[in-house]
Amino acid sequence: MQNTADIICAIATPNGTGAIAVIRASGKGSIELVDQLFSGNLTEAQSHTLHFGTLKNERNELIDEVLISVFHEGKSFTGEESVEISCHASPFIQKEILSAIYKNGARVANAGEFTMRAFMNGKLDLSQAEAVSDLIASESKASHNIALKQLRGGFSNKLKELREKLIHFASMVELELDFAEEDVEFADRTELKNLVDEVIAYITTLANSFELGNAIKKGVPVAIVGAPNTGKSTLLNNLLGEDRAIVSNIAGTTRDVIEETINIEGVLFRLIDTAGIRDNAEEIEALGIQRSKEKIVQSSVVLCMSDLSVENDLARVNSWAEEIRNEFPDKKVLIVGNKMDLSKDEASEDVLVISAKEGSNIDALKKRIVELVVGDRDLDQDIIVNNSRHYEALLRTRDALTKAQNGLVSGVTGDFLAMDIRQAMFHLGSITGDISTDDLLGNIFSKFCIGK
């Protein structure tokens, strides 16, 4: 565990050259430390004020003209006395300023250490702190919304409220143990059972949202499968068409490494193994499931393409989709009938007919893909879990509570009941950090960038 009494310092803005860079220092004495290098006077400055002047190094050599933000203890992001230095964003100047501050007594901040301090000082709970990292990594509106909602409180308050109630009951049950010989019942069993039911229901809703949350966070994998010449490549081009430029604008999107991505209604979709489709490798692709299986295994959504201009092709694809549904019950399968203008068959309602070439019904297809993934959830309102650590803790909480539930039905003794509830509280508390260990914290915050 790092020493929380140190003054920590790091560059907070992205690496590179630009107009402005921000260097941030936090900890008791950080204002005075920076003040020693600054032409103005920061020690008398009020919190949340900006100060223009020059910064010198320890040899009294001018480094830059800077604008310094002062934050008093209790009023900053970390909760500690903090300083932010806006300087010209040349790598040279940033290095010189850091070096001067380190020489003056601060130390290099570890990855995520500013946010960890915010957590330590009660400015954020653990799931909120984790949301900061998710927020920065967000590439789509949907994943951004989930992270921001969590940063603003999200399920934390509700979980804390439920945990408080469980704590109350657990203490009552444990109190009974102290009076075991007198056979009293401080904790009303019916009330307790209702509470346990309520918590299980809420946790189940949250846990069920994880599949969607995780898919949104990482991008929802979509496979387009079908026989040669059904128009997979044309559909792909059509889907990518207008969104391509938008995706390319996002820094760090390396088209060579990740699959092609499209952003539909703010949700990011990853189209799996498009290289094969693009290279016209589809020509040598066999018709059956076997060859496509690898793609299907990786996907959440499978688009089965049928060529409506070929007689009985739809029937064949229908039975093929049925096979996929049987073998992979967790995949969302959609039959797409292409070449609708040349259709020989009558398509049933569950087939989405399009013309990839003419671009007909492509919007309807996109809408259906989003519906398949999001279901009846409201991405703007519902709380969605996207963190696997939270998901696992929720499942463990539920396991413990289910035991308690069964115990209440079968009438187990108070000591067993208390143990199950304590266990549930432990897992529930680990989500928000009411329960935490150094290992857990180190593991979470090491995934952050330096300066956050």
Next chain:
Amino acid sequence: MQNTADIICAIATPNGTGAIAVIRASGKGSIELVDQLFSGNLTEAQSHTLHFGTLKNERNELIDEVLISVFHEGKSFTGEESVEISCHASPFIQKEILSAIYKNGARVANAGEFTMRAFMNGKLDLSQAEAVSDLIASESKASHNIALKQLRGGFSNKLKELREKLIHFASMVELELDFAEEDVEFADRTELKNLVDEVIAYITTLANSFELGNAIKKGVPVAIVGAPNTGKSTLLNNLLGEDRAIVSNIAGTTRDVIEETINIEGVLFRLIDTAGIRDNAEEIEALGIQRSKEKIVQSSVVLCMSDLSVENDLARVNSWAEEIRNEFPDKKVLIVGNKMDLSKDEASEDVLVISAKEGSNIDALKKRIVELVVGDRDLDQDIIVNNSRHYEALLRTRDALTKAQNGLVSGVTGDFLAMDIRQAMFHLGSITGDISTDDLLGNIFSKFCIGK
């Protein structure tokens, strides 16, 4: 010319992902514009204060938790009412915030437009504005110092003072023209001649510093030439040795494209055509000047390597260096005698003896290379011109003044004298922007990055 009444907005921090990004908006109404998207109240805020809250878009959707800096008119970098928004540095969030601000009535800032406005509003003169761009691009202490000195005023004040005096004399001389028939002399010719001499002397000193300033700005090109097996490759490795890591730390330094660079006493040196040396291509390199000529032409400093362990090699290299000095009088040539421990010849004082293999005298060599370039100038104190636009304006000013000087000696009439002085004032004024045209400004500021 851009409309200076618009509110302009851009990302000011480097591109990419990090903890914090800063988006800057400037122009009358910018505070109110951002206030409409912000949860707090900025319109009543004092200048130089920070405000925490949330930012929403025009559809009232939450974008991020932000910290907003407010600057009142006359108190900001641009001189205009301005706002800086510190947000989480995800590309998605930055794009969303920019988009919301543009939709609310701001427009995209052009490259350098914030600095151009600072110039327009008299917060910086033109040479100071240009120094901002140099400062951001600085990769070494020496180039950083020159830019920072210029940003802090540099020669601007002195040039302005001299220009004021010239203006005074020019008006006196022109006044004489109005009274031509009366043969009066308002402008004392001896005083005028003294002033012209003074300005010419000052300008000559500044112009002479340009060679050094330009070399420092771009990195001083150094050629290492010599016969095969004299130890060029060993010397190169030795020179690069400890500095390599430092150079690699600077973002944007692409070793494949630019030459190898070393930083000696804060001055950046570029070692020319080191690929040839590294690849042992020196083996096939001929002994004479012809093959090395291309390297020498590109360089400022030429290191002629002699192998002291070979009898009479030093004499040969001496006469070879003499040839180079005759053909390229502007190059600084230094004879380096390698393998000093195996020396067969007595080296004269102007030969710097080293052992590249043992690392002996390498520090002395580095010191001598810096001396060759810097001469007796004090990089920390002297004003050094590093901008070719300023250099050319200085030369033109001097040309016009030399004409005036000659005119004063030969006693030309007042109207010729006035014309020459006006011409000198024009060129002198173009450096600081007292004289400027839209073309000139457009040309200067288009080289800036967006957001500055």
